[in-house]
Amino acid sequence: MRYLFDHSTANRIEASTELTNVAEQRALEKAGFTRDGVLRGAGFRAGQWRDGVLYSVIRSDLGQRLARRALACRR
Numbered sequence: 381m382r383y384l385f386d387h388s389t390a391n392r393i394e395a396s397t398e399l400t401n402v403a404e405q406r407a408l409e410k411a412g413f414t415r416d417g418v419l420r421g422a423g424f425r426a427g428q429w430r431d432g433v434l435y436s437v438i439r440s441d442l443g444q445r446l447a448r449r450a451l452a453c454r455r
Contacts, residue, residue: 381412385439392438398423399431408435412442 384390395413397404409415413435422432 381437381442385442390439392436395435396422396432397435398425399433405433405435413437414441 381393384393393413395408396419397408399418405415414437416434416436419432419434421429423430
């Protein structure tokens with residue numbers, strides 16, 4: 381993420397996953413993504429409409445995360 385923000389004008393990165401994919405949701409949150417909400421009926425797979433979850437990181441989130449990490453290292 382940092383590379384993209386450092387080398388482009390992008391302000392937002394989005395990721396989505398199925399509501400039932402809890403492992404991927406944990407991985408996105410661990411990577412610094414924020415859960416924006418549930419997208420009902422967002423994808424069709426295996427003969428069913430499935431709900432999705434939308435995650436994002438915006439440029440200012442990255443700065444806040446780095447500041448929190450620096451404070452934690454000082455303790």
